[in-house]
Amino acid sequence: MKYIFVTGGVVSSLGKGLTAAALGTLLENRGLKVALQKFDPYLNLDPGTMSPFQHGEVYVLDDGAETDLDLGHYERFTSTKLSRRNNTTSGQVYQQVLDNERGGVYLGKTVQVIPHVTDEIQRRITVLAEESKADILITEVGGTVGDIEGLPFLEAIREFAQEAGPGNVCFIHVTYIPFIKAAGELKTKPTQQSVAKLREIGITPNLLVCRCEYPLNKEIRQKLAMFCNVPFEAVIEEKDVDHSIYEVPLMLQRERTDDLVCKVLQIDAPPARMTHWQDIIRKLIAPQHRVRIGVVGKYIELQDAYKSVYEALIHGGIANDCGVQIEQIEAEDVERGDPAKMFKGLGGLLVPGGFGDRGIEGKIKAAQYARENGLPYLGLCLGMQIAVIEFGRNVLGLKGAHSTEFDPHTPHPVIDLQVSQKNVRQLGGTMRLGSQPCLLQPGTLARKLYGADLIHERHRHRFEFNNAYREQYAAAGFTFAGTTPDNSLVEVIELPGHPFFIASQYHPEFLSKPNQPHPLFKGFIAAAHERLHAKPLPLPA
Numbered sequence: 452m453k454y455i456f457v458t459g460g461v462v463s464s465l466g467k468g469l470t471a472a473a474l475g476t477l478l479e480n481r482g483l484k485v486a487l488q489k490f491d492p493y494l495n496l497d498p499g500t501m502s503p504f505q506h507g508e509v510y511v512l513d514d515g516a517e518t519d520l521d522l523g524h525y526e527r528f529t530s531t532k533l534s535r536r537n538n539t540t541s542g543q544v545y546q547q548v549l550d551n552e553r554g555g556v557y558l559g560k561t562v563q564v565i566p567h568v569t570d571e572i573q574r575r576i577t578v579l580a581e582e583s584k585a586d587i588l589i590t591e592v593g594g595t596v597g598d599i600e601g602l603p604f605l606e607a608i609r610e611f612a613q614e615a616g617p618g619n620v621c622f623i624h625v626t627y628i629p630f631i632k633a634a635g636e637l638k639t640k641p642t643q644q645s646v647a648k649l650r651e652i653g654i655t656p657n658l659l660v661c662r663c664e665y666p667l668n669k670e671i672r673q674k675l676a677m678f679c680n681v682p683f684e685a686v687i688e689e690k691d692v693d694h695s696i697y698e699v700p701l702m703l704q705r706e707r708t709d710d711l712v713c714k715v716l717q718i719d720a721p722p723a724r725m726t727h728w729q730d731i732i733r734k735l736i737a738p739q740h741r742v743r744i745g746v747v748g749k750y751i752e753l754q755d756a757y758k759s760v761y762e763a764l765i766h767g768g769i770a771n772d773c774g775v776q777i778e779q780i781e782a783e784d785v786e787r788g789d790p791a792k793m794f795k796g797l798g799g800l801l802v803p804g805g806f807g808d809r810g811i812e813g814k815i816k817a818a819q820y821a822r823e824n825g826l827p828y829l830g831l832c833l834g835m836q837i838a839v840i841e842f843g844r845n846v847l848g849l850k851g852a853h854s855t856e857f858d859p860h861t862p863h864p865v866i867d868l869q870v871s872q873k874n875v876r877q878l879g880g881t882m883r884l885g886s887q888p889c890l891l892q893p894g895t896l897a898r899k900l901y902g903a904d905l906i907h908e909r910h911r912h913r914f915e916f917n918n919a920y921r922e923q924y925a926a927a928g929f930t931f932a933g934t935t936p937d938n939s940l941v942e943v944i945e946l947p948g949h950p951f952f953i954a955s956q957y958h959p960e961f962l963s964k965p966n967q968p969h970p971l972f973k974g975f976i977a978a979a980h981e982r983l984h985a986k987p988l989p990l991p992a
């Protein structure tokens with residue numbers, strides 16, 4: 452078993468997770484089995500209770516773990532299987548240590564950060580390494596070197612590397628090389644200081660991955676090598692991508708990153724075969740077709756809040772050789788605006804998941820516009836609940852129909868708290884979470900797109916379609932295209948006679964990958980293209 456530890460320097464938001472995932476792609480394509488893990492130094496047990504404004508998207512795994520969005524990159528870039536063990540927070544570590552203390556595990560001892568907290572962190576590396584049966588475990592340490600919170604994690608990986616011995620561990624430091632306009636120069640000092648900080652802790656990086664807006668010239672590379680104590684060839688340039696994040700593995704390959712990692716870890720593996728990946732990039736850079744999609748949400752100004760949704764739309768495009776331009780539309784603006792003007796030129800509308808009532812009426816207006824004008828609509832989780840409310844109010848004439856999440860006293864609670872949620876008091880980790888089975892009805896568009904009767908999709912919700920209204924909706928043509936196998940919970944709805952109006956209670960975006968686009972997104976982009984160009988796409992077989 453070999454170990455790679457990825458740390459970050461100078462600033463946050465450098466794309467450490469993306470770099471770790473992209474390296475995973477390369478190593479997998481060299482025939483190695485890779486596992487990935489993220490350490491998050493905050494005290495929350497998981498990001499599930501954090502606002503997207505704080506943290507970006509909460510990424511949900513099959514087992515129902517609510518995790519950091521970097522795990523989304525891991526799943527999209529590699530074939531690794533993830534569970535709650537793949538995301539450790541300081542909160543989880545401390546909870547375990549305190550449970551141990553109460554349980555008498557440390558009887559007689561003073562419980563301390565070193566060794567008890569650091570031992571627990573190392574235990575989590577070892578457990579995952581053993582369970583994954585991988586050749587290489589890539590562990591990404593969240594935060595920036597120099598943060599107080601991150602220290603126990605850095606000390607733990609230092610100790611771990613010491614035990615594992617030379618040739619078994621590779622440290623990668625992802626850093627930032629700013630360009631100072633007034634001087635017209637790239638600057639290495641922040642990186643020198645960040646590496647100095649790491650070395651003070653006892654970690655010397657084997658590779659420096661340098662995030663930059665301009666290419667690194669030879670002098671800059673020499674300077675970085677000299678002052679950061681790495682070989683010249685271990686200074687890796689990772690420039691901002693021109694088109695797509697899926698270019699990162701190819702960029703790292705050009706810099707021979709995977710060769711270097713294999714050299715440090717004394718692994719003999721053939722070069723990575725990336726032809727299929729190059730084909731994906733080709734479709735992203737020069738697609739045969741193009742389409743514009745509107746995403747109507749409430750966290751629109753935040754690039755990371757709908758990460759997986761945006762990625763899945765791009766994947767739906769790849770499947771159709773169609774470039775997807777995403778228009779981010781603030782739901783509150785739709786409340787005040789004229790939808791005909793706002794949605795002009797769009798091939799489809801997507802309403803993603805969400806919590807809280809801000810912008811809800813704008814989303815309902817968007818769903819109404821899509822339904823009445825034959826504009827393709829894809830609703831995800833809250834986006835399905837919105838479609839139900841809209842249909843109730845405007846087709847069935849259920850005045851004031853709403854979700855009890857937003858109006859507890861609505862005369863028509865068409866969306867209501869799940870029965871199983873009625874007595875839930877704790878907020879963290881208690882929603883209906885993770886992979887659940889769903890049975891699709893014959894003859895529906897959803898069934899046709901999936902090409903299967905039984906599917907499994909990931910969930911994260913507390914509210915559901917209120918079954919008391921099922922008959923009334925069905926009589927008006929509203930189609931329940933998918934339910935739980937016992938038929939107790941509505942999972943997918945659609946509108947027959949509409950070119951594409953599908954909404955799901957689950958989050959299909961979590962299962963989409965560039966090389967395995969999700970069927971709903973694939974169908975949505977095809978329908979959006981047909982709407983704009985009045986002719987179907989020649990779908991690849």
Ligand code: GLN
Nearest residue numbers: 804805832833912913914
């Ligand atoms: N707020 C809604 C619920 O809890 C929708 C959740 C979501 O979109 N993820 O059911």
